[in-house]
Amino acid sequence: MRNQILNWLDEIDYLSELSDYIALPSRSRNQDETKIAGDFALRLLEKSGLQTRRIPSSGNDVLFGHSLSDPKNPSVLLYGHYDVQPEGDIDLWNTPPFEATKIGDKLFGRGSADNKGQHYAHLMGLRYFKENYPEEFNKVNIKFILDGDEELGSFSLPAVVEQNKELLMADFVIVSDGPSLIETAPTIVGGVRGIVSFQIKIKHNKIDLHSGNFGGVGRSATFDALNLVRTMIDESGKVLIDGFYDDIEELSELEKTALKNLEPVYNKIISDRDITPAIRVNEYSHPFLNEAWPTLNINGLLAGGVKNERRTIIPSETYLSIDCRLVSNQNPEKISRLIKDHIIKWSKTNGIENAIEIDMEGTMAPSTSSLNSKFLNIIQEATRKGFGVEPVLVPRLGGSLPIQLFPRILDRPVFLIPYALADENNHSPNENLDLNYFKSGVITSVELMKLLASKVNDENL
Amino acid sequence: MRNQILNWLDEIDYLSELSDYIALPSRSRNQDETKIAGDFALRLLEKSGLQTRRIPSSGNDVLFGHSLSDPKNPSVLLYGHYDVQPEGDIDLWNTPPFEATKIGDKLFGRGSADNKGQHYAHLMGLRYFKENYPEEFNKVNIKFILDGDEELGSFSLPAVVEQNKELLMADFVIVSDGPSLIETAPTIVGGVRGIVSFQIKIKHNKIDLHSGNFGGVGRSATFDALNLVRTMIDESGKVLIDGFYDDIEELSELEKTALKNLEPVYNKIISDRDITPAIRVNEYSHPFLNEAWPTLNINGLLAGGVKNERRTIIPSETYLSIDCRLVSNQNPEKISRLIKDHIIKWSKTNGIENAIEIDMEGTMAPSTSSLNSKFLNIIQEATRKGFGVEPVLVPRLGGSLPIQLFPRILDRPVFLIPYALADENNHSPNENLDLNYFKSGVITSVELMKLLASKVNDENL
Incomplete structure (x- = not known):
């Protein structure tokens, strides 16, 4: 299936479409820009088979799309954001920030990785899924939300989620944002500080x-x-x-084990970056346990x-x-x-x-989704198939993202699968998206949908 | 005598001469400037009846002048510096820094107060003393030293003093630099931190x-x-x-008393400037005792x-x-x-x-000259006569000046009498000299020389 999806991506000229999306600046504080880029994003949602609407907020509109099945069938909410950081010091960019430029396997441009490229991978996955698995597509409740104020701390989103609980409710939430922990394997993240x-x-x-x-x-x-x-x-x-x-709260045994398993990954990051170890407060302030303290x-x-x-x-x-x-x-x-x-x-x-x-x-707020979640197996399997390698399970990231509103308001777990690499230059000059990693993300999205469709009558889901 | 000196100053057009001196920039790091301004200063020393020489140093030349009497007669070393600070941000000056500009009773220009105007007052005092009291002039050993690197911390001066001990040796040293503590009275300073x-x-x-x-x-x-x-x-x-x-070292009883007497002066400074009192370490860290700690x-x-x-x-x-x-x-x-x-x-x-x-x-190094010094009475009397008001005795200043080299190398006490006011803008834009205060300085210098001459046969000096 991998080659089929890769060929399909070439056929539909995804690179032109993604480049057009990146070429529309959508700096959070510019309402004219976010309006125009938002219209483009809404068309992308429609092309993935979703019914769309703009949801007004106290900031930029929240974009929403869904394709509904029997309410009893599996459901997923996909979250991304269509606003981008300002370009910063233009002199530090090697290519124009709002003109997508492909150099080797990397696509440069503001928003290429944070977050246009990442949610575009999900949208491509959905589009392929609908075109090639129309029957399965109709077995899943798919919901897609695009935030317009993420780069301002998602200040407008909690009220929108609160007021649209039914519309947004799903079994679990998937966010593709931030960079992968290491280059050699995809990362699945259960929480953030x-x-x-x-x-x-x-x-x-x-x-x-x-x-x-x-x-x-x-x-x-x-x-x-x-x-x-x-x-x-x-x-x-x-x-x-x-x-x-x-x-x-004390770490769960599952979290402790997952963090312990991450020890070589963390040690490599610390060693690669030549980082001087911090003064330790206690047993928690250990390089590979910092997320717990x-x-x-x-x-x-x-x-x-x-x-x-x-x-x-x-x-x-x-x-x-x-x-x-x-x-x-x-x-x-x-x-x-x-x-x-x-x-x-x-x-x-x-x-x-x-x-x-x-x-x-x-x-x-910190966000912690239980590693006991029954959805984690599906997410791990989809990611394994998408990237062709065992994903790294990160119970909690050290950094912070405004994702706790989904557990808090919808009472549903949220997991992150970054579709960009650690050198994506998030918020910095020369932001870029690794296209091979991106394509594995598209495949992961297809695999995730197929797995959900296969669980329609699974009592254990 | 006051009026006579004031009339004499007008007659010789001191303002033109001082203005010419200020108009010659002598920024410490500019050797061409300090050479030219130094030549001008040497002529001023000569006009005050002194034999002069340039003393080479590791920095700019030290300028020296003396008029010798019987070695048993009273002797004094006067110290000043002919180098000036750079002008800094020219936009913050209201008048050209290297063009002396008289506005009201103040003369503006870089070096007007720090230190050209201050040692020029001593030079004018000496000139008047020689012209009007030729007999007394010959009863005193007068030595005058002008530093060319004071604004760089007088790095070159210690070696010069060390190598010219005999030439420079005197009963005591007078420095006129820095601002007076309060406007209403002259200040005599015994030491610095x-x-x-x-x-x-x-x-x-x-x-x-x-x-x-x-x-x-x-x-x-x-x-x-x-x-x-x-x-x-x-x-x-x-x-x-x-x-x-x-x-x-514990404060002497004289220092304690002098500092105690300064209490109202310090309280006024603190109150005028609306200063929040420091956390006190002990009984020494008291507003009017800070110089002791x-x-x-x-x-x-x-x-x-x-x-x-x-x-x-x-x-x-x-x-x-x-x-x-x-x-x-x-x-x-x-x-x-x-x-x-x-x-x-x-x-x-x-x-x-x-x-x-x-x-x-x-x-x-800190510098402390004993308040028991037999020269202090003479300095106080001269200052009282020069300014027409009782001087304020400051055992030690809180700030620092490189004057400890005189006690250290020559083993002679050094006292400061600032001839400029607290608003002289030392090192800042719009540096200025209050001409009335300056004139009282000239008179003080004359009175000091007269008093020294009168002590020729005084066993107690």
């Missing part, structure tokens, strides 16, 4: 003070900021904020000047930017509140509550 | 890491830098580096990004820039070594000695 990020600004005195004339006299915003850090995290990396670790990371610091900007001053302002990655049962709203309470309490104790500003940013 | 400054860079990993994928996996340069800070200074500001406080201050911090540059990364590089202000008996070379040893020991304990770079910068 959540994230809470925020910035703290401390300001004392109208201007920077001369560190001689006022050293010992005037208060340092920098020293206060570092004193605050001391109260938030100890030298070993343990977070000291009350209640931070309270809601963490939350972190508090200072991602930005600024005060005074360094290098050629060094000045002997007491800085009047200091900025600390922090992100926390959350796991399993941790609630980002609760963690945000604990952090804010901690900072305010500290500032009051030190009599400097008017000198501190806290800027809490948007949050994402 | 020393300084040790350095930068630490910590680097892990080739590039910034994704804080999700590598949070808990990859080591953070930022977290290490902040952990290092924890080992260098505690929450109260107490320095934890072994031996840091060992050599500090050393500090460790983080003057620069940089890692990752803040504000619009925020990224959820584990920063691969972190910079810490630090200055320590030292007091009394502390030796900057010893303190530098203690700091370096501390950092290296910490990095070895943590197994990251290859990830850390320490960049120690030039140091300045």
Whole structure:
């Protein structure tokens, strides 16, 4: 079947169609662009045999398509996003960002991998499935949703899902986004860590003070900021904020085994990238178990000047930017509140509550789908057939994606199968899609649909 | 006498001469400029009745002039510098930096206050003294030294002083530099704090890491830098580096009294500038006693990004820039070594000695001249007469100046009398000299010479 699908892809000139899609910019904040690209995407959904509609949201429209069967038959919701990141510094691109350019086996262009190319693979899989297996196509409830605000944190999606529960409900959800963990095998991901990020600004005195004339006299915003850090995290990396670790759930045995199996993969990533191992908080903060443990990371610091900007001053302002990655049962709203309470309490104790500003940013909840899910076997089998190699099972990714809304609102598991490689340059210049990997993704989608159709009367599904 | 001197200054058109001096740029790193301005300064020394010479140094020439009397008679060494800071951002200047511009009572231009105008006041005092008191002029040993590298930390001066001890030797040294503490009274300064400054860079990993994928996996340069800070200074500001406080001498009773008397002045400065009080280490870190206690201050911090540059990364590089202000008996070379040893020991304990770079910068020693000095009464009296108001006695300034070389090499006390105001914009755009304050400086110089001449047979001098 592999060769048949590859020939079919060539026949329909998928490369022209995908290139046309990439050539339509759809930067999230540009409503004119997302409208035009959205119309193109809706036609792609229709060409895959789906009935389509635009669903208005508080941001860009959500695009939806479905092909319904007997409600008792298997159902799947496929999620992707049609908005893209801005191109960034154009000088860093080797080819025009909004003109798909094939070089060797790679297709370059903004959105080629994140996420147009990835959901286009699913759409091609559906199109082939419908054309070549029309009977099976009618045995499955297929739902397809394309987010228009993913690059802005999917702020508009939760309300849409909440208001369209019945329309979107399916047995499970498949997301193809992000890169594969390693190049030699496809990756199936059961969950992601959540994230809470925020910035703290401390300001004392109208201007920077001369560190001689006022050293010992005037208060340092920098020293206060570092004193605050001391109260938030100890030298070993343990977070000291009350209640931070309270809601963490123990890993399941299946997750522990899957993570243990990943050890060589992680060790290779760390070795390939020459990464210095982190200070370990406990047995969890182990290279191949980091997804099971939350972190508090200072991602930005600024005060005074360094290098050629060094000045002997007491800085009047200091900025600390922090992100926390959350796991399993941790609630980002609760963690945000604990952090804010901690900072305010500290500032009051030190009599400097008017000198501190806290800027809490948007949050994402962690997502964990059980590795006991009965759909995981189907997903693994489809992926194995699609890529011709055993997929790597990743219980949880270290990063964050806004996918927890499906388990939360629909109470259905969500799994990720990235159809792009680790060097896709997601959000960076020279974003690209490996076309061989993409084609294996198309085959995986066909195999997934065929497997679902074959389970129509399977009591165990 | 005041009016006579003021009339004389007008008659000789001091403003034209000073303006010509300011109009000759003498930026320290420009040897052509310092040569031309130096020739002009040598003529000024000659016009004040001094025999002059250029003394070659490892930097710009040191200019020297003297008028000798009986070696048993009183002697004084006057110190100034003829090099200036670069003008900086020209757009921030309201008038051309190298064209003296009089607006109201202020003369604007680079070097007007730092230091051309200040040592020019001494030169005018000497010229008036010679013309009007020729007999007294011949009773005093007058020595005048003009540094050409002060704005580069006077790196070339110690060797010159060392090699010309006899030539430079005098009973005491007077420096007119820096601004007066308050506008309403002249300031006499007995000492300055020393300084040790350095930068630490910590680097892990080739590039910034994704804080999700590598949070808990990859080591953070930022977290290490902040952990290092924890080992260098505690929450109260107490320095934890072994031996840091060992050599500090207790304040003398005279210094304590003088500092206590300064309390209202310091309180006014703090209140006028709306300065938030520092965390107090102990009884010394009191606003009006800061000069008696050393500090460790983080003057620069940089890692990752803040504000619009925020990224959820584990920063691969972190910079810490630090200055320590030292007091009394502390030796900057010893303190530098203690700091370096501390950092290296910490990095070895943590197994990251290859990830850390320490960049120690030039140091300045603290300078303390005893308030018991028999010359202080003369300086106070001259200043009182020159400004018509009781001078403020400042045992030690919080800042640092390279004046300790005179006590160290010549074993003679050095006192500062700033002839410029606090708003002189030293090193900044729109540097200026208050001409009324300057004129009081000229009178002070005349009074100082007259007093010295009157002490020819005074056993107590």
